[in-house]
Amino acid sequence: MADPLIATTLGGCEIIELIGSGGMGLIYRARQLSLDRLVALKVLSPKLANNNIFVKRFQREARAISRVSHPNILAVYDVGCERDTHYMIMELLEGETLAEVQERMGGALPVADVCEYIRQAAHGLAAAHEANITHRDVKPANLMLTKKQLIKVSDFGLAKDTDTMMTAPEVVMGTPAFMSPEQCDGKPVTPSSDIYSLGGSFFRLITGRLPFEADTALSMMYRHKHEMLVPPHEIDSRIPKPVSIIIQRMMAKKPEARYPNMREVITAIERAVSECGLDPSYMGSRVLRIGAADAQETTDLAAREEEEKRRQAQAHRRTGENYLRRGLLIEAAEEFRKFLETEPHDETVKASLREIEEKLNAHHERLEELRKALRENQYAQA
Numbered sequence: 001m002a003d004p005l006i007a008t009t010l011g012g013c014e015i016i017e018l019i020g021s022g023g024m025g026l027i028y029r030a031r032q033l034s035l036d037r038l039v040a041l042k043v044l045s046p047k048l049a050n051n052n053i054f055v056k057r058f059q060r061e062a063r064a065i066s067r068v069s070h071p072n073i074l075a076v077y078d079v080g081c082e083r084d085t086h087y088m089i090m091e092l093l094e095g096e097t098l099a100e101v102q103e104r105m106g107g108a109l110p111v112a113d114v115c116e117y118i119r120q121a122a123h124g125l126a127a128a129h130e131a132n133i134t135h136r137d138v139k140p141a142n143l144m145l146t147k148k149q150l151i152k153v154s155d156f157g158l159a160k161d162t163d164t165m166m167t168a169p170e171v172v173m174g175t176p177a178f179m180s181p182e183q184c185d186g187k188p189v190t191p192s193s194d195i196y197s198l199g200g201s202f203f204r205l206i207t208g209r210l211p212f213e214a215d216t217a218l219s220m221m222y223r224h225k226h227e228m229l230v231p232p233h234e235i236d237s238r239i240p241k242p243v244s245i246i247i248q249r250m251m252a253k254k255p256e257a258r259y260p261n262m263r264e265v266i267t268a269i270e271r272a273v274s275e276c277g278l279d280p281s282y283m284g285s286r287v288l289r290i291g292a293a294d295a296q297e298t299t300d301l302a303a304r305e306e307e308e309k310r311r312q313a314q315a316h317r318r319t320g321e322n323y324l325r326r327g328l329l330i331e332a333a334e335e336f337r338k339f340l341e342t343e344p345h346d347e348t349v350k351a352s353l354r355e356i357e358e359k360l361n362a363h364h365e366r367l368e369e370l371r372k373a374l375r376e377n378q379y380a381q382a
């Protein structure tokens with residue numbers, strides 16, 4: 001059956017071909033017409049479009065990533081809904097996930113390569129944590145290796161804003177094979193949980209085994225909480241003990257026993273790599289260090305992404321102003337809120353939004369008064 005979205009336009013993007021699928025929807029290669037560039041277009045499955053939980057998760061992913069501009073995080077350019085189809089416009093990557101790399105290689109990856117992969121992922125996650133975003137589902141399948149040997153952290157669909165106050169117990173979310181003990185218990189998740197999950201990914205990539213094997217998800221979560229981790233160097237003697245120690249500390253049962261933040265993880269990895277002579281080029285594998293040219297390219301990419309976010313923000317502002325002139329207050333408020341996600345310090349728009357909200361509240365109160373008066377009148381006539 002032909003895909004009805006192929007060759008159509010969605011969110012200003014002409015859809016070219018399907019390139020991937022997942023539990024929440026489909027990913028297409030598309031061309032963003034306004035900038036004449038290739039992008040990835042993520043579309044929420046129609047089966048989930050009426051499920052408010054999944055719609056909010058989809059939107060949360062876009063908002064989470066849009067707050068962080070970093071070479072090691074997959075960029076999101078825009079999010080929206082058109083013709084009852086929820087979509088997200090993202091950076092198009094050529095490459096494969098580390099889970100796919102490991103499956104293709106058939107086991108453990110070279111130690112030096114893995115150290116570099118995890119170091120880069122830690123840089124991306126550090127940037128997310130500093131923006132008060134916790135990923136909550138770090139695993140090899142969510143770490144993309146591009147053709148230029150750059151790691152991109154992806155799939156922030158379960159991400160949590162750590163500025164948000166919790167008003168109810170956490171729902172257990174994540175992938176059991178890499179979940180922290182506190183995450184398995186449904187406790188509030190912090191950046192320390194991402195450190196544990198990245199440590200689990202480190203373990204998996206460097207040994208070829210999961211940290212804990214089990215037949216069921218519940219059994220695996222029990223082992224994360226209660227069983228001691230086998231040191232990686234005892235599984236494979238080629239793994240240097242300093243690297244093994246890093247993984248063990250990242251996967252400590254108690255959050256306070258782990259590294260205090262991702263920056264400390266990066267420092268520890270770089271120190272171990274230096275002490276053990278684990279330069280990927282020395283090991284005869286691919287040279288993974290980003291050279292000066294690539295570093296400049298990633299800097300330029302980040303600048304272009306930031307410029308695109310601001311361009312989109314200005315478009316939301318202009319649309320909001322247009323709605324306001326037409327008296328469409330609800331629509332104007334929504335556009336101004338989208339603008340403030342990128343430009344939170346614009347006092348003019350904030351003032352306009354406050355004025356709109358005051359008018360909407362007054363209108364709502366007036367409606368309630370009219371409804372009350374109508375009910376009283378009907379009662380009196382009865």
